[in-house]
Amino acid sequence: AVLERLQPESCCIYSATPFEPLNFCSRRGGDLASIDSRGGGGEDIQLSDKVKELLELKEVPECRIRYTEIPKKRHPSNATPAEITKHGMDSSYVLESLLACWPCKEDLLGELQFVFVCFLVGHVYPCFEQWQKLVRVFCTSCEAIDRYPDLFSDLVSVLHFQLREVPCDFFVDIVSRKNFLTEALASLFRNIAESDLPDNTPTTLKMKASRFKISLTKLMGWSFDEEVPEDDQPVVVELPSND
Known part of the structure; x- marks a missing residue:
């Protein structure tokens, strides 16, 4: 399907x-x-x-891959300013919109695999761009982790096998020298660790994500224990003193 x-x-x-x-x-x-x-x-x-x-x-319409369109609006129309800020940091609303486009929520992971194979084998660059967008939405979704732990567990498995097919410097931007994927995965690991899911059994999402993180460090040499990116840090505003 x-x-x-x-x-x-x-x-x-x-x-x-x-x-x-x-x-x-x-x-x-x-x-x-x-x-x-x-x-x-x-x-x-x-x-x-x-x-x-x-x-x-x-x-040519007959040759167009029919991607699921990523919503441009990241929040509901009636969202308050506080909710708009929240949705700007948490992509769960966008993820819910994407999942609603499919009869089964796991089908979105099917698209993630489809576009990856099309890029890897067919060298279709727009497929790589769609793969990046989907990965970024998944990795920056916080509340959705508690709602769909099985979906995120399958996501970890999918990424585990996909990343074994590419070299470690594949995702490094040649201009900025930043690795888009390490930043995205760092957010994913942080969101999973801070979720309300249990973490006392080997089969839980938290343990699975931890093992995935360790394997990537060994396989790719990537570090995910650095400080939170500057863009994600809270803004400190210094108020003028009354002196």
Whole structure:
């Protein structure tokens, strides 16, 4: 069901997105051919305009992977300022919106696996971008962990096997030199540790996340015990003294 919903209508994926002209027809070709490109400046501008029209492209609908759209709005419409701030730090509302798009909540993990395979095998970069977005939503969801511990346990298993397929520096931004995934996973581990779930048995999510964290440190050399990122730290406002 997950595959049928996500795969393009053509049942083919492409590393380079197929495009087609928006309004291409033979009349435009005739108009373009009738223009003398060797004329003066005005004619050159006219030719340029025609070329621009021909270059108005859109993605071929039959070749489009049907991703679940990530909501742009991170909070309910009637949210108070305090709730807006809360939802800005906790992606549980966004995650709930994504889960509601599927008949079974585990299907969202199916999409996470689908887009990862499409990128890894088919070199479809938009799939990698969708994978990043989904991982970030999962990792920055706090309250959802207490509601869906089994879902997050499956998430840990999925990421465990996915990350064994890529080199340790794969997620490092070549410009900022920051590793998006270590920051996301640090949030996930912190959220799980601070959840209200029990932690006294080997099968609990907390123990599973702890083992995953240790395995990544050994396998990738990543450290998750650093201080909270500056963007996530509370803002300290110094008030002027009355002296």
